Amino acid sequence: MKPLGAEEIVGVWGTVLLPVQKNEAIDWGLLDEEIALLLNTGLHGIYTNGTAGEFYNQSESEFDTLSEKVAAAAELKGVPFQLGCSHPLPLAALERVKRAKSLHPGALQVVLPDWVAPNRVELFRYLEKMAKVADPVGLVLYNPPHAKKYLKPADYRDILSEGFPIVGCKTAGGDASWYKEMASLPQPFSHFIPGHKLATGMQLGAKGSYSNIACLHPKAALKWYESIQTNPSEAKEWEAKLGLFFQEAIFPLIQKDGYSDTAVDKFLAAIGGWSEIGTRLRWPYQGVPMELVLKKRKQLEEIFPGFLPRIRY
Template structure:
């Protein structure tokens, strides 16, 4: 596809998630089926190799096979797509980027080097070299709350000023003051926030989400995102129920039982039941048993009937 501009990176983007077999291998047949379902769901775009795709736990041969399949299916259907080349090693991240250029993603997602937190100068040097390698395709910076260096709006603004190829950021979001600071510091960046806060964020200037809510059901998440354009109060009401479900039923797996974010994302997919991916994570990380999805599904159906139409 053609390189995206920052003002074209908008809305509800759904994540690619890896189906893992009992022998710890990626099930590429189920992965192909998942991509087909995501494309058919009509989301605004797809992205690969975020945290929930376990980018940190792939061989380079697997990375190449995943993205050959992903790019082929997206290109064949005209689905906008971004490729994540993130890795804790900047050298490996750069090599991943060089290998996906010919797949023609709309943008490339990166994290800052993550073994030791970089200074401003080091972060700029990293992004400049990545931008040179990706040109004319731009970069989206993924800076989650668990990053070694969690950037403040003013720091994001300095990176955007120094690296014009930086098109957008994926961050957790914040309060009204945080949004005002982001608007002042980086007004031209595409701003993507946590999916379960998107309606509030939309009203404060966010442009979309690389969405955990799409894990529960991508088509329902798209309907909710579209609703923000036409009936924001109704979208905010649905957000309160989404957040209640996350708070009461999903977050305790993280806060009380120590599961990872990617484990609960796969649990959400199993609760939604729209695709056969399973909840298994790759060694050495624990996954949540499928029986928990069976337990939570009636609760989700009662609280969020919009996601089970």
């Protein structure tokens, strides 16, 4: 695949979730099935090793196998793909970029150094070397709210003004003034926001989402995206229903019960029923029990009847 420009990174992208067996090994056969399902949905692209992909808990050989499998399958289907090269250790992230670049992804995703937050000079030094190694593939900055160094619109402006080939970001978004600032950046830049805020975000200028709604169900996420394009008022109604479901059924798992975002994303896939990857996380992390799936699916159906397709594909 050729490197993607910022203007080509749009829409709903689905993450590859890690199927973990009881013995902690990755179920590679189940992973192949999951990749095939994602590639057949019509998603605008797929990507590896966001938080939900447990990038921080893979060996380097596992990282390579995962990247190679996704690259080969996506190239065969002609679906855009990005490879997540994040690692808490900057040197390990750099080596992941070196190896993943050879698989010709559309973009490479990275986090900023996280054990010690970088100052401005260190941030530029980090991006300079990462971009040089990744060239000609552009970088997407994965910058969630819990990052030690959380970037504001002014930071993205500084980064782009320095000429670094950063083509996009994955971030939590913000208020209307945040979107206005992001829209005024000095060159094309693809800012993606959380999936459950997509209708409002796109109306304010967001380009798409590395989507938790695609975790819930890829085809349902695409149907909502199409509604945003063709029927904005209906799409906002959908967003309100999804927001209520997350507020009542999903966010308490994080805020009250202490489950991680990773656990919740895998749990969403179990609720949606489109894959058999399960909810188990790698040691020492804890997945949401499968016993809760039917209860939460019923809540979704009560709040938003018909959102989930009836037939598993």
